[in-house]
Amino acid sequence: MKSLNSIPTSKIQRASKLFQTGVKVGVNYIKYYGDKLVNSEEEAKGRLNEANATDIYDGLKELKGSALKVAQMLSMEKNIMPQAYTDKFSLSQFSVPPLSAPLVNKTFKNYFGKLPSEMYDEFNLESINAASIGQVHQAKKDGKKLAVKIQYPGIAQSISSDLALVKPIAIKMFNIKGKNSDKYFKEVENKLIEETDYLNELKQSVAFASECKSLNNILFPNYYPELSTDRIITMDWMTGVHLSEFSASNTDPEKANLIGQTLWDFYMFQMHQLRKVHADPHPGNFLVSDKDELIALDFGCVKEIPEVFYKPYFELAVRENLDNKMYFQEKLYELEILRAEDTEEEKVFFSQIFYDLLSLFTEPFNVDDFDFSNDDFFFRIAELGKRYAKSTDMKNMNGNRGSTHFIYINRTFFGLYNLMHDIGSKSIKINNYKKYMVSGQ
Numbered sequence: 001m002k003s004l005n006s007i008p009t010s011k012i013q014r015a016s017k018l019f020q021t022g023v024k025v026g027v028n029y030i031k032y033y034g035d036k037l038v039n040s041e042e043e044a045k046g047r048l049n050e051a052n053a054t055d056i057y058d059g060l061k062e063l064k065g066s067a068l069k070v071a072q073m074l075s076m077e078k079n080i081m082p083q084a085y086t087d088k089f090s091l092s093q094f095s096v097p098p099l100s101a102p103l104v105n106k107t108f109k110n111y112f113g114k115l116p117s118e119m120y121d122e123f124n125l126e127s128i129n130a131a132s133i134g135q136v137h138q139a140k141k142d143g144k145k146l147a148v149k150i151q152y153p154g155i156a157q158s159i160s161s162d163l164a165l166v167k168p169i170a171i172k173m174f175n176i177k178g179k180n181s182d183k184y185f186k187e188v189e190n191k192l193i194e195e196t197d198y199l200n201e202l203k204q205s206v207a208f209a210s211e212c213k214s215l216n217n218i219l220f221p222n223y224y225p226e227l228s229t230d231r232i233i234t235m236d237w238m239t240g241v242h243l244s245e246f247s248a249s250n251t252d253p254e255k256a257n258l259i260g261q262t263l264w265d266f267y268m269f270q271m272h273q274l275r276k277v278h279a280d281p282h283p284g285n286f287l288v289s290d291k292d293e294l295i296a297l298d299f300g301c302v303k304e305i306p307e308v309f310y311k312p313y314f315e316l317a318v319r320e321n322l323d324n325k326m327y328f329q330e331k332l333y334e335l336e337i338l339r340a341e342d343t344e345e346e347k348v349f350f351s352q353i354f355y356d357l358l359s360l361f362t363e364p365f366n367v368d369d370f371d372f373s374n375d376d377f378f379f380r381i382a383e384l385g386k387r388y389a390k391s392t393d394m395k396n397m398n399g400n401r402g403s404t405h406f407i408y409i410n411r412t413f414f415g416l417y418n419l420m421h422d423i424g425s426k427s428i429k430i431n432n433y434k435k436y437m438v439s440g441q
Contacts (some may be wrong), residue, residue: 001206020111028048028051031047031346042206051363057405071332084294085318098126098127098130099130099135099150101125104116104125104127107153107231108231108232111232116137116139119141120140120146120227121139121140121141121142122141123139123140123148124138133152133155134149134155135149135150135152135258136149137149137150141227144236145236145237146227146234147234147235147237147238148227149198149232149234156196159192159193159196160189176306184402184407185219185434187404187407191279191301191303191408194300194301194302196231196300197227198232198233199229199230200230201233201298201300202228204223204300204302205220205221205223205235208221208278208296208302209211211274212266212269214330214436215262215265215436216265217258217292217294218296219293219296220295220296221235221236221238221295221297222235223236227419238287238289238295238297239287239289239290240287240293242283242286243259243283243286243287243288243423244283246259246288246423247419247423247424250423253353253424256294256373257425257428259294259423260423260424260425261428261429262293262296263286263419263420264420264428264432264433265298265433266278266411267281268430269433269437271305271310272433272437273433273436273437275305275306275307275310276285276305277302277303277305278296278301278412279301279302279408279409279411279412280300281415281419282396282419285297288420301408301410303405303409305405305409309335311334312334312335313405314332315331316331317362317365318366319359319362322358328351332351335402335403337354337401337402338351338401339401356384357384360377360381361381361413364428364430368430368431369427369428370430371427371428372417372420372421372425373425373426378417378421
């Protein structure tokens, strides 16, 4: 894969790259209109999606940073996005063009005043993995095999301008209106900026490893502050295959249940015990060792769950509460789904939407064992999403509603569900995590 000697960092450079990508997409649509005159609509649409996914991904992977992070997030939306997009965007998890060796050396000089060869006994200037915000190199020091993650230059400084470019599109797509709409974009911006602070990631990683040490079958790397800065982080090299590789190749249902149960317990323990969560559940952040242990990586994106959100959110995971109309509406107000100024039409409409969504989405929480390999469950989620996406009523309603905490908590659950489905976990004990809980929670 060809390496990069530079990354567009100015607002003009990045806007220009997005414009070039937009032109390519426009050409693809012109071809599509001609294609469907001589071929079936399905075939033409399939080729359009393939072409657009390729061109959009090729543009984003050169921008890196928050632009590519959006692609990474969208790759987990398998129930909403066409497969051509999720397949192509999933490459952003661990397979994008790396920085060149001279740029790697320059980055070390900027932050340590030294070359990597002066800091480590061995350092491979060719990256092993390259993703949205940074790339990983292999190194050795004092007999230890290490992973060194280097952030791409200028990424932290470009986040605000990148989001400003996509904001008008998001407002139109999700019909966001009103003076308070900026709070949603600010939530995303703050999290993306937080992810670029590797010293914060180091602190969060050490904390999670300590707090989750009682969990079975899960490993965490050690971290090295003396070899880390806010843009470079050094940790143990962890040996294993990416979770996506395990999911694709594994044929043993017992292993699928073991890894799935470990992942489920890890996330439920975070939610209910720690009240904070690893909010970036995609396959590139997990490995499976040769002993079938789950390895958790990358705690750059951590979402705190305040009590004011936690309580109503999980109270609505209980079926009896959903079916109690007065109680249900009371919780919708607490979660800012319904507002005092809503019309009667809006109250009825959004109450029904969230009743339908939660009735389906909380099914796993209302049984003792759940089969996440069940295609029907995910098909129903996809169909419900399509139904409301096409709703003309939805397009006329103000989408500016809901607590900002929904953004990353829902992202976490959608990502977790998709990982569990990919793993093929057939029999997950939903409340197994409770054996790890400390009394008082």
